[in-house]
Amino acid sequence: MELQQLRYLVAVAETGNFTRAAERCFVTQPSLSQQIINLETELGHKLFHRLGRRAVPTETGEMFIGRARRILFEVETAAKEIQDSPSQERRITVGATPSIMPYWLPPLILEATGRFPGLVINTLENFHAPLLNAVVDGEVDLALISMPVDDHRVAAEVLFREPLLLVVAEGHPLASKPEVTAHDLADETFVLLGHSSSLASQIQRFCGDHDFEPRSGHHCAQIRTVKSLVAVGAGISILPKSARTSVDPVSLVYRKLSGRAPYREIALVRHLQRYQSHGANQFITLLRENVRALDAGKRETGGKAGK
Structure with missing residues (x-):
């Protein structure tokens, strides 16, 4: 055999x-x-x-x-x-969802290049369920996905919680409404990531908790596409705060929802029985340091999301 x-x-x-x-x-x-x-x-x-x-x-x-x-x-x-020897090249593969990958992994890889010259980080971008399977099957060493994570074969360490913000075009009525609640969204057309996205599932649950089904007009594979469609008035969306960047279309307006505002928890997921290499430990150390720095920044600014 x-x-x-x-x-x-x-x-x-x-x-x-x-x-x-x-x-x-x-x-x-x-x-x-x-x-x-x-x-x-x-x-x-x-x-x-x-x-x-x-x-x-x-x-x-x-x-x-x-x-x-x-x-x-x-x-x-x-x-x-x-x-896995410290004297050799250390290569790991890190997975992340489309709503996490472009905002967290590039700066981490850049920082790792300077701090850990022998560490090579490969990446895999996919939705929640395929990434969880990739961790279980050993295709990736670590994955950054949103909670919940329901699989007894993996360990999920919650890194941080972030608000989900309403995103509308500049001329949309909700852009200037003094206070926006979940019920204001009931008759709106949504621009969402695909059905396999955990973010889309979270939005579905949030709307369901407020007794309405989001009317979806567009399903996208990338956050960038979601923003582009919202910017031209094709619909509204709900995106993580970390997805807001300086290169967003100028016509986008982010609003914090009042009441039971939606949020998500991001977790670091790894296989419970998989050997955790020196390179994986270096990446985890770097990731935790960045999360702590983010938390410290929130405390300094009072944790305000702003419009």
């Missing part, structure tokens, strides 16, 4: 198809299929039902695939631990 056979096995289980599994593993489909047959012969049990183009694990297959995942995880973790 070889580790490569276990990798092929897991790939077939995750893709549900021998051809797609072969593409993922960069081998030919006949070669991958033969390795699975060899593994089944060695074990004396079928691991997959071949249903046309679909490959569905048998009961024995389900049990063995779980073991295979744990074996591969342990091998990769052991290799990473051995290779």
Whole structure:
């Protein structure tokens, strides 16, 4: 039994198809299929039902695939631990959602370049659920996502809480209204990130808590697109305070909602059983320092959001 056979096995289980599994593993489909047959012969049990183009694990297959995942995880973790020497290049992959990545990761990478010359930070931008899966599968070392995080295999450290602000175009009636409440938004058209976005889910919950369903006119993949559409009056949106930048369209107006104003909690997520490398520790140290500096700045200014 070889580790490569276990990798092929897991790939077939995750893709549900021998051809797609072969593409993922960069081998030919006949070669991958033969390795699975060899593994089944060695074990004396079928691991997959071949249903046309679909490959569905048998009961024995389900049990063995779980073991295979744990074996591969342990091998990769052991290799990473051995290779992780302060005298060598330290490479980590950090994931973040589209509403976090452009505002937090670039300055952190820039600072890390000066402080930790051997640290190489790769990034992966994706929505909440895929990033959580990437942490569990070992595709990323760490991820910055919003709470809640419901998976017993990971640890989630809440770093900070930030308000979610109403964003409208300069000429919109809500831009100059003395006080804006959630109920003022009930008849508005929203510009939102895609359905997979945790920010979109938070907005849905906030509106639901105030007994209305947000009327969505636009679904976007990037915060920049949301801002551009709001700026031309295509609708309103709700964005994190950290998404407000000096390069925003000049016609954008940010308003703090009164009453039960929405907010989000950003967490650092890592696998509970994954070896935490020296490079990962350096990044976490840097991240925590930046969060503390942000908190100190809020205290100095009285924590006011402003319009």
